[in-house]
Amino acid sequence: MDELKQRFMKNKILTKESLVIIFYGIIYCVGFFGSFSPAWRNVVLPLSPFTLLLSFLGIVYTTPSPKRPIYLFILFSATIGFVVEIIGVHTGYLFGNYHYLQNLGVKIAEVPIVISINWALITLGAAQIAALISKKKYARIFIAASVMLLFDIIMEPVAIKSQFWTWAEGIIPTYNYVCWFLVGLFLQYIYFQNIVHRWNKTLIFLFICMTIFFIGLNFY
8 A cells, every 4th residue: 555655656746747847848948939039039038037937936846855955945045146146236246247137027126036046946957967967975066066157158148138137348257257156166065065965857857948048049
């Protein structure tokens, strides 16, 4: 009886993940091709905050047990991400001189709220990728921070063209990438030091979708 129950719960989880992954696949395909269409681009891009929110809710929904440590880390990484963005926008001490535009939705202190979600998703997604590459904790920390940096390098030109944010004189400073790596390194250190890593297929799929999305739009 216990074995049957375990199999049922396992199949239920797989079904739940599969449905969310299919849903993400549809959403990102629509967003990808919509962004290439001049007729739909101005409709699709302002919906980016809702896409991020849906992505976040899907990750929360499919987080494997025990959920509490991951939920606490999501809150932590989102808060850190939001704080460093506020410092960056208002002082330029982090990342450089930039400011956010309108396509990322509602702002607090000139920083879109969804940016906090973005930091949490990228941090968790990069941790999943690093765990696929290496079994050693400190190697995972370095790899994950490097994946976060690579993601930002891919994302920056698209974000500027999509009017998510803009840089002073239209130039992305090298200092931005240095800060991204250091903040990423800190977040990944906290993650791998305190969280027992568990696989989340939905999160891996989402991170790959986001990466492909930005790579594709670099050629637009």
